[in-house]
Amino acid sequence: MAPGTVAPRIGGLTLSAWRKIGLAALLGGAILLPFLVSDYRTFQFTLVLIWAIGILGLNLVTGFSGQISLGHGAFYAIGAYTAAILTDQWQVPYYLTPPVAGVVCLVVGFLFGYPAGRLAGHYLALATFALAVAVPQILKYDPLEPWTGGVQGIFVVRPDPPFGLPINTDQWLYFFSLAIAVILFVAAWNLLRGRSGRAIRAIRDQQIAAKAMGVDTTLYKSLIFGVSALYTGIAGSLSAIVIQFVAPDSFTFLDSIRFFIGMVVGGLGSIAGALYGGIFIVFIPNVAEEISKAAPGVIYGVILIGFMYLLPLGVAGFVRTGLARLMRRLIGPAAGRDKASELERKQVVGGPAS
Amino acid sequence: MDLFVQQLVGGLATGGIYASLALALVMIHRATELINFAQGEMAMFSTYIAWTLISAGMPYWAAFFITVTVSFAGGVVIERVVIRPVEKASILTIIVVFIGLLLIFNSLAGWIWTYTIKPFESPFPDRPFHLFADISVRMHDAGAILVTLAVLTLVYLFFRFTPLGLAMRGAALNPESSRLVGIRVGWMLALGWGLAAAIGAVAGMMVAPITFLDPNMMAFVLLYAFAGALLGGINSPGGAVVGGFMVGVLENLAGTYVPFIGNELKLTLALLLIIAVVIFRPSGLFGKPVVVRV
Numbered sequence: 001m002a003p004g005t006v007a008p009r010i011g012g013l014t015l016s017a018w019r020k021i022g023l024a025a026l027l028g029g030a031i032l033l034p035f036l037v038s039d040y041r042t043f044q045f046t047l048v049l050i051w052a053i054g055i056l057g058l059n060l061v062t063g064f065s066g067q068i069s070l071g072h073g074a075f076y077a078i079g080a081y082t083a084a085i086l087t088d089q090w091q092v093p094y095y096l097t098p099p100v101a102g103v104v105c106l107v108v109g110f111l112f113g114y115p116a117g118r119l120a121g122h123y124l125a126l127a128t129f130a131l132a133v134a135v136p137q138i139l140k141y142d143p144l145e146p147w148t149g150g151v152q153g154i155f156v157v158r159p160d161p162p163f164g165l166p167i168n169t170d171q172w173l174y175f176f177s178l179a180i181a182v183i184l185f186v187a188a189w190n191l192l193r194g195r196s197g198r199a200i201r202a203i204r205d206q207q208i209a210a211k212a213m214g215v216d217t218t219l220y221k222s223l224i225f226g227v228s229a230l231y232t233g234i235a236g237s238l239s240a241i242v243i244q245f246v247a248p249d250s251f252t253f254l255d256s257i258r259f260f261i262g263m264v265v266g267g268l269g270s271i272a273g274a275l276y277g278g279i280f281i282v283f284i285p286n287v288a289e290e291i292s293k294a295a296p297g298v299i300y301g302v303i304l305i306g307f308m309y310l311l312p313l314g315v316a317g318f319v320r321t322g323l324a325r326l327m328r329r330l331i332g333p334a335a336g337r338d339k340a341s342e343l344e345r346k347q348v349v350g351g352p353a354s
Numbered sequence: 355m356d357l358f359v360q361q362l363v364g365g366l367a368t369g370g371i372y373a374s375l376a377l378a379l380v381m382i383h384r385a386t387e388l389i390n391f392a393q394g395e396m397a398m399f400s401t402y403i404a405w406t407l408i409s410a411g412m413p414y415w416a417a418f419f420i421t422v423t424v425s426f427a428g429g430v431v432i433e434r435v436v437i438r439p440v441e442k443a444s445i446l447t448i449i450v451v452f453i454g455l456l457l458i459f460n461s462l463a464g465w466i467w468t469y470t471i472k473p474f475e476s477p478f479p480d481r482p483f484h485l486f487a488d489i490s491v492r493m494h495d496a497g498a499i500l501v502t503l504a505v506l507t508l509v510y511l512f513f514r515f516t517p518l519g520l521a522m523r524g525a526a527l528n529p530e531s532s533r534l535v536g537i538r539v540g541w542m543l544a545l546g547w548g549l550a551a552a553i554g555a556v557a558g559m560m561v562a563p564i565t566f567l568d569p570n571m572m573a574f575v576l577l578y579a580f581a582g583a584l585l586g587g588i589n590s591p592g593g594a595v596v597g598g599f600m601v602g603v604l605e606n607l608a609g610t611y612v613p614f615i616g617n618e619l620k621l622t623l624a625l626l627l628i629i630a631v632v633i634f635r636p637s638g639l640f641g642k643p644v645v646v647r648v
Contacts, residue, residue: 068449070391115633122389123636125449126580127628129391133577134625141618253573257453264450293469297461304454308440308447 015327030178034171042170043242044282049177050238052278053184055262056271057231062260063269064192065224066204067113071128073255074135075105075229077246079236081139084154084246085147094159094241098180101237102230109229113222132256139248153247156240173242180238184231188271191227200224232259261300264307267316276315360491361606367495368564368578369602370502374557375579376586376594377509378550383588385526385546386441388448392455393554394576396432398569399459400425400555401562402467405474414477418559422552429551433544441543463569474562498560505556506595509549513591522546574621578605581627587641597638601627 013021034042058072082104083097092100112131113124139148148154161172191197202210203217211217240246262281267273288296311318375393382390400421407417436455440447478497482490513519524532525542533539557579558572565571578601586597601624608623637643 062446066446068446070449070453115629122387122445122449123632125391126389126584127625127632130577130580130621130625130628133573134621137619137621257457260450260453268446293464295461295465297457298465301454301456301458301461304457305436305451308443308450308454312443312447 027182031175034167034174039168039170042174046170046174046177046242047239048275048278048282049174049181050235050242050278051258051262051281052274053177053181053238054232054235054259055266055277055281056185056188056274057228057235058259059263059266059269059271059274060188060191060200060231061113061225061228063263063267063273064197064204065200065221067221067225068122068125069128069225069228070125070260071130071132071135071256072228072232072259073251073253073257074128074131075109075232076236076239076255076259077135077139077251078108079105079233080240080246080251081148081154081236082233083237083240084156087156088149088154089147094156095176097241098234098237102234105233105236106226106230109233110222110226112229113225114218128256132253136248136251136253139251149247151248153245153250156244156246158244159241177238177242180234184234185271185274188231192271196220257300261304263314264304265314267314268312270314270316270320272319273314273316280315357610361610362603363491363495363499365603365606366599367492367498367602368561368606369582369599370499371557371561371575371598372578372582372602373595373598374502374505374553374560375575376583376598377506377591378553378557379579379583380588380591380594381546381550381553383583384591385522385543388445388452389580389588390550391449391452391576392459393550394572394579395456395459395463396425396429396551397554397558397575398572399463400428400551401474401558401567402463404555404559405467405472405562405567408475414475418477421559422555425555426548426552429548430544432551433547437547438540438544460569467569469569472567474559474567476563494563501556501560505553509553509591518545574624577621577624577628578602581624581631584628584631584638587638590638590641593638593640596640 033045037045054072054076057075058069061067061069079101082101083094086092086097086100087094112127138144140151141148158169159173161167161169165172167175192200199210199215199220202213202215203220207217243250258281262277263273264277265280266275266277284299285296288299307314313320375397378393378397379389382388382393403424404417404421407420408414412420432455436451437448440451476494476497478493481493483493483496484490513523521532521537522542522545524535525537525539526546529539532542557575561575562571565575579598582598582601583594584597585600586593586595588594604627605620605623609620631638
């Protein structure tokens with residue numbers, strides 16, 4: 001918007017005020033949710049939050065920074081096993097495990113992203129693909145059995161709600177995950193809006209130009225890969241706490257694919273998209289599995305290709321376009337044009353990335 | 355000694371299969387700069403088609419050639435229908451489409467033929483093959499090596515000595531100039547996909563008697579094909595073939611002689627190989643480093 005023009009108002013409020021109201025309503029709804037639905041639904045929404053955190057992690061590196069990872073299921077597994085081993089071997093309280101899992105994955109992700117990040121996009125895709133396929137086998141490996149429990153896996157003790165709160169464990173775990181999710185979403189928003197966010201996007205859109213402008217692309221790429229692994233690792237640790245069980249067979253290559261699908265469906269390069277993606281991943285397969293055991297895979301595949309043809313920016317892009325249209329109608333064509341086109345501009349991502 | 359030769363020949367046999375799939379990957383990579391993540395699942399699907407034909411009573415080699423033809427046509431159709439609309443899109447978009455294809459083929463195979471593991475017939479008799487002196491290897495291993503060598507020779511002759519092969523090489527190396535001399539670049543790409551699918555089908559039919567047939571059988575084969583293609587050089591067809599044979603032999607010998615690897619860490623070995631190549635020699639042993647003009 002050019003300086004000096006008056007901010008367009010709808011119903012007497014500016015757009016940013018509307019956005020704040022919307023976010024507050026969303027948070028309020030999220031807090032009330034477990035008191036309105038059954039325990040099982042609460043559990044499912046906890047899973048939505050966990051998947052959303054993991055998808056946000058993948059989106060940081062793939063959607064915002066343009067580096068393709070097909071192996072985030074590996075970090076999810078590492079995070080889950082870190083939490084399970086900490087509580088099982090050293091009786092670490094469960095609420096301390098997400099930060100530890102995050103740091104472990106940050107280090108692993110950084111080290112993994114450093115060599116691969118020097119190369120073109122599909123080398124990282126290849127290396128992460130290999131990582132995702134190999135990790136379940138490492139988890140089953142005999143010499144590691146004293147820690148990982150081998151094929152049997154590890155049981156994680158179900159935590160009780162603290163401070164004598166009048167809620168049950170399902171509800172408590174929902175709030176625990178919600179708090180972590182809110183922290184991580186706000187952190188991602190902060191990371192992406194400033195100088196570092198511009199550098200991250202510049203690497204995606206035009207790496208050579210970013211380098212010429214003084215962005216240390218190799219360092220940034222491995223750092224963002226590490227941060228992304230941290231997010232997904234924390235999601236993994238939460239899943240271990242909530243599901244109370246980890247085993248090699250529950251962390252297959254399909255998890256990596258699920259993160260990927262969640263990201264594409266929710267919206268590449270969109271923070272809110274991670275939430276849509278989480279909802280999709282938790283609720284759609286249940287519907288599909290009623291058709292056939294193989295149906296979710298076919299539906300996932302068709303949806304992936306269909307989104308690339310029809311909605312390359314996912315649900316988030318669709319919502320954004322819809323809002324921009326609504327805005328034009330509400331504010332009127334003249335005043336609305338600036339704001340609406342600004343909204344539309346935001347969703348021009350990708351382009352011919354290297 | 356006996357064990358060593360057996361493992362070596364066994365390694366060459368699976369190595370030949372990796373080499374075929376690696377060659378399929380390199381063919382698509384040279385033409386489009388992309389790595390087809392669905393290559394393994396396409397090969398698996400072809401193998402199921404062969405299984406269906408053989409179960410219906412068709413002689414092995416008839417089923418073999420029908421499967422190769424069908425796979426070729428399938429590859430062309432996939433390029434024309436699914437890949438072409440996103441041809442000019444970003445790498446990410448195309449990889450999303452590849453993953454979509456991977457999922458569709460994998461689940462479709464599970465849906466049609468169930469996830470039960472099936473034995474797959476080998477065209478070669480089930481008896482040992484006397485190599486020299488008192489050393490013998492499995493007949494299937496020797497046969498698989500012969501079949502892959504035949505395929506590789508055919509592919510080489512095709513690209514080296516036929517006008518169509520020349521046109522395809524031209525379209526891959528320099529699309530603009532090829533278009534100017536009248537080569538239909540789009541169709542050359544589709545033919546490349548068809549050839550890759552046909553080569554993959556042969557690889558699938560050769561590996562299935564060893565691994566048995568199930569919808570997930572190609573995951574590790576594809577991983578080793580990746581490792582082979584990277585080791586040899588992702589933009590060098592000859593290199594990919596040598597690389598495929600090398601990782602096959604390495605896999606078998608390491609599995610036999612390095613105690614902590616055994617069978618349990620075979621995938622991890624492939625992962626380490628891939629990472630090592632990416633760190634130390636990203637262009638592979640025989641590939642040329644990629645230079646980008648700014």
